Amino acid sequence: MTSPVLYLADTLIDGTGSAPQRRGAVLVDGERIAAVGEQARAAAPAGVHVVELAGCTLLPGLIDAHLHLDGWRSLNRTDWVLMDDGLRAIDAAHDAARMLAAGFTSVRDMGSVAAVSLREAVRAGEVPGPRMQVAVKGIYQTGGQGDRAWLPLDMVRARESCRLADGPDDCRRAVREMVRAGADVIKIAASGGPRSMVPHFSPEELAALVDEAHRMGFRVACHALGAVAIRNAVDAGVDSIEHGYGLDAATAERMAQRGTFLVCDLLMRERYATRGPAFRYPQAEADAAARALETGMASLRLAHEAGVRVAFGTDYGGQPILPPNELADGLLLMIEAGLSALEAIRAATATAAAVMGWEDRLGTLQAGRLADMIAVSADPLMDLHIVRRPVLVMQGGRLIPPDVGTWPREAQVPSTHRQGAMTLPMAPVEQR
Ligand SMILES: [Zn+2]
Known part of the structure; x- marks a missing residue:
């Protein structure tokens, strides 16, 4: 059992369409969100591990x-x-x-x-x-x-x-x-x-x-x-x-x-x-x-x-x-x-x-939801481009390493399996 972690950021967008909250805070306990905003700050136990995301915005995954x-x-x-x-x-x-x-x-x-x-x-x-x-x-x-x-x-x-x-x-x-x-x-x-x-x-x-x-x-x-x-x-x-x-x-x-x-x-x-x-x-x-x-x-x-x-x-x-x-x-x-x-x-x-019928499980930063969350390095309402480059990704309370899915690749040598089919003439895109 992991202990709770308090994530602090400049801004929080909870996903519901509500206005952004300043002084964003999310208390994550295990795989779930325990509390959000001022309640998260109040509910955090003494000595809780705090992650400061200065200048960042928290939003749902x-x-x-x-x-x-x-x-x-x-x-x-x-x-x-x-x-x-x-x-x-x-x-x-x-x-x-x-x-x-x-x-x-x-x-x-x-x-x-x-x-x-x-x-x-x-x-x-x-x-x-x-x-x-x-x-x-x-x-x-x-x-x-x-x-x-x-x-x-x-x-x-x-x-x-x-x-x-x-x-x-x-x-x-x-x-x-x-x-x-x-x-x-x-x-x-x-x-x-x-x-x-x-x-x-x-x-x-x-x-x-x-x-x-x-x-x-x-x-x-x-x-x-x-x-x-x-x-x-x-x-x-x-x-x-x-x-x-x-x-x-x-x-x-x-x-x-x-x-x-x-x-x-x-x-x-x-x-x-x-x-x-x-x-x-x-x-x-x-x-x-x-x-x-x-x-x-x-x-x-x-x-x-x-x-x-x-x-x-x-x-x-x-x-x-x-x-x-x-x-x-x-x-x-x-x-x-x-x-x-x-x-x-x-x-x-x-x-x-x-x-997906999952609105009670995830999709918003609210107490009780699964802790699926990202942080971006500025205010996405000012520049939505930055959502492309999250500085933190969390799924079910677990931090995702930024290099997951990347692996050094060998030089691209065309192989029969990889390239064989790809030399065929382009198939029609659409039919009636
Ligand atoms: Zn499709």
């Missing part, structure tokens, strides 16, 4: 509510299917460790090959990483989102992080399979990607998916882009809209009334647009990503103005265009779309925890 810890090391979707599973799992574990060092103490994985294994390894303390909720595989219609139609169907079924389902009965069965496989949340897709925005699944299929998940106590996270698909998904009763590009005002209002979350991810789009071409990503696709980013920003603005609860996501998958220590840059894009810095922080802490 960051949460990425939409990513894929899938070890993608290229931008080519055929690589994602062909790369060795073991190597991908190890790459994903490496990304998880680096995300933790960057201040992400929890994540929600929306479909990847090793998610359950990684979640269990993190839980068991075998590898460092964020706390995880996982979808196992996304449930999509045949020929829809995630179904790489240029590959044989059997290969997609065997190798992709998607469970193709058609018809209400098969949709129910797919939900049961994901529950059996260890899912914490059910991920479905009600549309194609940002370019097609074609609605997927019939109303009967959507209703079956949502009913089956809810009956067993699971939330439904729904990939939906385009006004029609988003409306269909909200009407079907999904718990969160993922991406949500192309949202219209009427559906935004309906989401606010019903309490449907928007999990907003913009950062991958921005990185594909700006850095993709240097990684063999076709210029036309990079341009399409830039247009999708514009649409996504407009949708976030609309949702925010309508009072929709917005949570932070990145859609990160391990791609080299976005190192894990840059993931917090997604908050800057939220500010461009009209959120205040305080609102962006809430989206990546309290609201992201609420999407």
Whole structure:
């Protein structure tokens, strides 16, 4: 049993959206927060160990509510299917460790090959990483989102992080399979990607998916882009809209009334647009990503103005265009779309925890919550960039070494296993 520690900083942002507190203080006892603010100072026992973080701000650990810890090391979707599973799992574990060092103490994985294994390894303390909720595989219609139609169907079924389902009965069965496989949340897709925005699944299929998940106590996270698909998904009763590009005002209002979350991810789009071409990503696709980013920003603005609860996501998958220590840059894009810095922080802490149903466990700096906390070297409300470089990361009361997940690497020698698939022609980015 460790003794309590009192952390003192100039400022404290508790994640609830409340104004920052000056003279920040958090008393950590074991894995939990015992007290915050003046109460923490008052409650600290005599002789308590004090850590002074002069000039710093304390805030809750960051949460990425939409990513894929899938070890993608290229931008080519055929690589994602062909790369060795073991190597991908190890790459994903490496990304998880680096995300933790960057201040992400929890994540929600929306479909990847090793998610359950990684979640269990993190839980068991075998590898460092964020706390995880996982979808196992996304449930999509045949020929829809995630179904790489240029590959044989059997290969997609065997190798992709998607469970193709058609018809209400098969949709129910797919939900049961994901529950059996260890899912914490059910991920479905009600549309194609940002370019097609074609609605997927019939109303009967959507209703079956949502009913089956809810009956067993699971939330439904729904990939939906385009006004029609988003409306269909909200009407079907999904718990969160993922991406949500192309949202219209009427559906935004309906989401606010019903309490449907928007999990907003913009950062991958921005990185594909700006850095993709240097990684063999076709210029036309990079341009399409830039247009999708514009649409996504407009949708976030609309949702925010309508009072929709917005949570932070990145859609990160391990791609080299976005190192894990840059993931917090997604908050800057939220500010461009009209959120205040305080609102962006809430989206990546309290609201992201609420999407996961973990709001009573973590996501805020409050007495009784798990001590998932970061400190940054200045006031993030003045300069949100600094959230990218936390000076302290704590998960469950435990300090995370800043170099976790970094290891001296050998000179990069292309090997068959690592580079073989990556010389293939670029696969199509999107289909209908
Ligand atoms: Zn995704």
